[in-house]
Amino acid sequence: MAMQSPTERDAWSGKLGFVLAAAGSAIGLGNIWRFPYMAGEGGGGAFVFIYLVCVLTIGVPVLFAELSIGRATERNPIGAFKKLAPGSWWPALGALGVFTGFAILAFYAVIAGWTVGYFWMALTGTFGPDVDAAASGEIFTSFIGTAGPAVGLTGFFLIVTALVVRRGISGGIERAAKILMPVLLGVLFLLLIRALTLPGAGAGLEYLLRPDLSEVTPTVVVLALGQALFSMSLGMGAMITYGSYFPKKDSLPFAGTAVALADMGIALLAGLVIFPALFSAGLDPSGGPGLVFVVLPTVFAQMPFGGFFATLFFASLAIAALTSTISLMEVVVAYLVDDREWPRKKAATMVAIGCFVLAVPSALSQGANPYLSTFLGETWLDIQNIIWGNYGLSIGAILICLFVGFRWGTDKMLDFVELGGNPLPGRGLFGFMVKFVCPLAIGVVLAFIIVTGQYF
Ligand code: TRP
Secondary structure, three states: OOOHHHHOOOOOOOOOHHHHHHHHHHHHHHHHHHHHHHHHOOOOOOHHHHHHHHHHHHHHHHHHHHHHHHHOEEEHHHHHHHOOOOOHHHHHHHHHHHHHHHHHHHHHHHHHHHHHHHHHHOOOOOOOOOHHHHHHHHHHHHOOOOHHHHHHHHHHHHHHHHHOOOOOHHHHHHHHHHHHHHHHHHHHHHHHOOOOOOOOOOHHHHHHOOOHHHHHHHHHHHHHHHHHOOOOOOOOOHHHHHHHHOOOOOOOHHHHHHHHHHHHHHHHHHHHHHEEEHHHHHOOOOOOOHHHHHHHHHHHHHHOOHHHHHHHHHHHHHHHHHHHHHHHHHHHHHHHHHOOOOHHHHHHHHHHHHHHHHHHHHHHHOOOHHHHHOOOOOOOOOHHHHHHHHHHHHHHHHHHHHHHHHOOOOHHHHHHHHOOOOOOOOHHHHHHHHHHHHHHHHHHHHHHHHHOOOOO
């Protein structure tokens, strides 16, 4: 039996390890695949501006709320609420979080699998000069609609994720992040140089960076806040779990802020790669979810050394996805290890297997199986994203804020943010945001998606 007394519990080796791992969780498909098409749908600069406001005013307070719950309890989300509110219903919020993480992993891993397939296709020269928009669309549809690769690559991604998670916090997750995050940054910078030196790149920069505030609609605000929550891995306790491994002696405010800034920075960096390339090729930025998989390959096809840059791009997407699937799996594994006293290796293996079973319908829902592809008028994968990615995360985030604001107390939260470091400037404001502004703002978004059926 792998009994762990609290003192033996694994932890990050220090602040840097935490920042890289937590930034690894936050930076993922959300930044490189989702952010650009959201920006494309939300009018470019207008969306980007509102997104930045949402990160700073809503995302950052919720991030610290989660991190401090983890830090105070040194537990997974379920264990954390059991410890802070024993004998109450609050541990059910932890359970919602753990299950939401499991369910998000089950569709996220499918898209992560596509990135591996695209990496392979780019490497083997699939995106040659003859790949136009129609051909690219066909490659995408037939690739994601073929059962073998779709299911197989999902399984492959879950196996790689489990191989990291089973090695633990400092020796597994942190070690992977310390290698993968610098590689990701390096690759994105190379791509940035390529994109900015393309003829006509300036129009893309302008589209992304010049906000036209007349384009801000309620829909844009909802998309931007939803994007901020998802991108920062908030609302289901991933950051409770990662905060629970934060050394007591280290100072959290800078480390937490660095995670938020890194997440924001990489989303902008991805935008600075993709929009100049799109505009230079004269293509439409509002391509929806297919933007990165369908439109970009045609851009690479026309560019000198395009095959090389396409390979790099899809490698960066796969790397970013991996450090995120690691964090989703870790939440469930942490629960099984902390509260069920399972050995970590067994927990990682079982979660990967269970998740794979749950992921198969999503993998088959993109054309391989007609029933799953038109389930209630949406694909099964889209429905999973609506239930867990939209409802699960926003309900989770609201309740986490209400827990901190009205049950645990914002003073306690702030004490654990300050532990091991300097007093926070603007303590009172921070507490006010978590207690009132964040739950209200996310509540409005939740009401909007319920009423309009428009999801983020
Ligand atoms: N934030 C990641 C991304 O942007 C995805 C992710 C990882 C996530 N862990 C999460 C999303 C927890 C919500 C909750 O791709």
